[in-house]
Amino acid sequence: MEKFRKALYVAIAVAVLVATACGIYVFGFSGAMDGVADSAASAASKEETGSDSSSASPSDTAGASSASGQAASDAQQASSSSGSAHTHMWRTEEKTVDVPAVTHTETVTTPGEDIVEYHTVCDDCGAYLDSQAALESHYRNYPSHAKNGYTIGVPVVTGQKPGKTETKTVVDSPATTKTVTVKTCTVCGAVEEEG
Structure with a gap:
């Protein structure tokens, strides 16, 4: 008798669990089905009236405008980043530049x-x-x-x-000219000089 009572309790517990699980499943499934039915009805009414904005709910409109704003922001960032980065296209030319003399001064004292x-x-x-x-x-x-x-x-x-003290300029290297290569980017106008 005791064994029968334990088996009965176990069977009741299993039945309650199964029923609870089925109820949750059925409740969730029916809620999802209600949503599908509502969206289908909304689409049908849009086709009949021919106007999307009149039947759209405020939350749908806000979501759509936020999505379009995000897309515009992404497009703007992409265009600005692609405009600032480029590969230099160099145009080179040679020119002659003057190199000034290198000098220093010395104080010279001439004895009397x-x-x-x-x-x-x-x-x-x-x-x-x-x-x-x-x-x-x-x-x-x-x-x-x-x-x-x-x-x-x-x-x-x-x-x-009495002796004389005077300051004179001493030339370390005379003034000269040299040829340098100038590179100019035809895209952004950057200039580099070599030589």
């Missing part, structure tokens, strides 16, 4: 010149004997010097003139 005077000098002691009176006085005071004599026109440095 010596100040030179010419004297008659005693060959014994080096005293200046520039006049006849100085010669006679010297030999009178130093009679032994007279035997060695004297020299006329001896250069004697008595001082120095």
Whole structure:
């Protein structure tokens, strides 16, 4: 008896599960069928009236306008991106350009010149004997010097003139010309120079 009762409970539970599953299936299927029927009826009424917009619901119109707006946006992005990217089409030509000289400046100091005077000098002691009176006085005071004599026109440095400081430009490489190749893109106008 106990076994029979357990079997009965199991059978009832299975029956309830099957019935629930069938009810869900039937309810979902019937709801889908209602939707198909509604759309078929809507299409039929459109054909009869000949006007799509009068029978379209607001949600259908909004969906259609949003889809068309998205398509337009995608087309605009595609056109703008295709317009900005391209392969350069180069046209080349050669031209001569001037290359300026390369220079630098240097400060140069020129030393001053010596100040030179010419004297008659005693060959014994080096005293200046520039006049006849100085010669006679010297030999009178130093009679032994007279035997060695004297020299006329001896250069004697008595001082120095100040030097000069000047800035001058030194050329490292002279100005010249060179030939370069200029490439111009015929699509976008970009310019590149080689050489």
